[in-house]
Amino acid sequence: MSKNVLEVKDLSVAYGKVEAVSKVSIAVGEGRIVTVIGPNGAGKTTTLSAIMGLLPSSGQVEFDGSIEQVPEVERMVVRGMSLVPEKRELFGTMTIEDNLLLGAFQRNREGHRDHLETMEDVYTIFPRLRERRLQAAGTMSGGERQMLAVGRALMAKPKLLMLDEPSLGLAPLIVREIFRIITELRRRGVSILLVEQNARAALQVADYAYVLENGSVKMEGEAEQLRNDPRVIESYLGLASKHQEMLST
Amino acid sequence: MEALRIISDEHQSLAGILHAVRFMLKEVAAGRLEPDLKLFKAMVHYLEAYAELRHHPKEDVLFKYLEQRTAEGKEVLEKLAVQHREAPQRIAALEQALAAFTADPSAFAGFALAFERYADFYRNHILIEEDIAFPLLRQHLSDADWETVDREFRAEMQANSGKDGKHEDFSALFSKLVECAPAPLGFGPRPFND
Numbered sequence: 555m556s557k558n559v560l561e562v563k564d565l566s567v568a569y570g571k572v573e574a575v576s577k578v579s580i581a582v583g584e585g586r587i588v589t590v591i592g593p594n595g596a597g598k599t600t601t602l603s604a605i606m607g608l609l610p611s612s613g614q615v616e617f618d619g620s621i622e623q624v625p626e627v628e629r630m631v632v633r634g635m636s637l638v639p640e641k642r643e644l645f646g647t648m649t650i651e652d653n654l655l656l657g658a659f660q661r662n663r664e665g666h667r668d669h670l671e672t673m674e675d676v677y678t679i680f681p682r683l684r685e686r687r688l689q690a691a692g693t694m695s696g697g698e699r700q701m702l703a704v705g706r707a708l709m710a711k712p713k714l715l716m717l718d719e720p721s722l723g724l725a726p727l728i729v730r731e732i733f734r735i736i737t738e739l740r741r742r743g744v745s746i747l748l749v750e751q752n753a754r755a756a757l758q759v760a761d762y763a764y765v766l767e768n769g770s771v772k773m774e775g776e777a778e779q780l781r782n783d784p785r786v787i788e789s790y791l792g793l794a795s796k797h798q799e800m801l802s803t
Numbered sequence: 804m805e806a807l808r809i810i811s812d813e814h815q816s817l818a819g820i821l822h823a824v825r826f827m828l829k830e831v832a833a834g835r836l837e838p839d840l841k842l843f844k845a846m847v848h849y850l851e852a853y854a855e856l857r858h859h860p861k862e863d864v865l866f867k868y869l870e871q872r873t874a875e876g877k878e879v880l881e882k883l884a885v886q887h888r889e890a891p892q893r894i895a896a897l898e899q900a901l902a903a904f905t906a907d908p909s910a911f912a913g914f915a916l917a918f919e920r921y922a923d924f925y926r927n928h929i930l931i932e933e934d935i936a937f938p939l940l941r942q943h944l945s946d947a948d949w950e951t952v953d954r955e956f957r958a959e960m961q962a963n964s965g966k967d968g969k970h971e972d973f974s975a976l977f978s979k980l981v982e983c984a985p986a987p988l989g990f991g992p993r994p995f996n997d
Binding site: 682695696697698724725726727728729730731734754755758778781782 | 804805807808811812815816818819820822823826941974977978980981982984986987988989990
């Protein structure tokens with residue numbers, strides 16, 4: 555059993571009087587892919603944002619062996635947590651290479667000078683980024699932007715990579731390729747917390763999964779167990795999702 | 804039940820290619836995309852070779868187990884067996900239509916129609932497997948069955964991955980197809996070269 559790189563206990567987030575996330579507990583083992591699936595509005599992105607310190611929360615976040623009572627985004631980045639946000643949030647007028655270098659900014663400030671080697675690693679995983687490295691990020695297609703966003707996060711050499719809806723808005727062909735790369739990252743030892751509405755794709759690659767509904771964890775288990783659970787099949791892997799996948803032209 | 808994950812994963816790859824070809828055909832028909840015949844050919848090849856060499860043989864193993872465990876799936880298994888047997892003819896018709904289009908651009912509509920028929924057939928085929936056969940498999944195969952079949956599938960994946968150069972590397976081919984397919988489908992357009 556691998557040790558946990560992330561352990562979240564009783565995390566709650568409220569927007570005013572409305573509790574968006576209620577006592578969520580999740581763990582990510584070292585070198586594993588853990589996914590959080592659930593419908594739109596279930597609190598998936600809010601959970602990631604709170605873990606990263608982008609939103610005020612209550613509960614406990616233990617990352618890489620140390621407890622963060624109040625996670626702060628700068629400290630989490632320094633400690634090795636990277637988030638690839640749903641909207642990618644790239645700098646469109648800057649080159650692809652400059653966007654990548656920004657991902658290493660905090661690490662560089664800490665005195666590490668290995669960003670060129672890391673960039674080579676990123677280019678090995680995403681040859682497309684190397685080809686286009688001097689072009690503006692704003693000229694890239696949706697799939698390329700997602701690759702750049704993941705590449706930028708990898709520039710920080712994260713202990714934990716958190717991906718928020720990496721398949722959102724992408725064609726099935728690119729979704730397959732993105733998920734292939736996610737499994738490749740696991741092979742390279744990166745621990746991954748993957749938030750996805752595309753449960754079918756997420757459960758294919760994940761080791762462990764949580765089902766989040768209305769801000770609470772409704773189910774959890776090994777991904778294989780959830781893939782074959784009638785309730786998950788009915789709600790997330792049923793006919794509707796397959797039709798959407800196969801008919802969406 | 805790793806075997807079901809593998810089969811479902813392969814379905815998603817095949818569905819991704821079906822989706823891509825249909826999308827490109829629509830774009831070509833609308834005059835927004837120049838057809839890349841080599842890319843079409845490579846995608847049709849993927850549908851044919853991946854399904855016939857890697858995918859259907861594994862499914863046949865799974866369905867044999869089901870046949871041995873219950874008579875409940877008899878009807879659907881017969882239907883799927885016929886569809887597997889007929890698959891080479893269906894793909895041959897598609898390849899013929901593509902060859903005609905390659906020789907004469909005015910045969911585009913024929914290829915588009917042939918592909919639409921093939922995509923409809925294959926989509927229904929996948930849905931029958933996933934919605935009727937898979938639940939029966941989950942219900943009737945024992946833990947020992949799954950252990951055996953999972954082991955067989957893992958061995959097949961290992962032996963035929965293509966990484967040894969003896970078999971076609973479908974994973975590399977898939978990535979190349981994604982590289983060449985025009986955005987927003989893939990990361991191209993770029994010419995597909997053998």
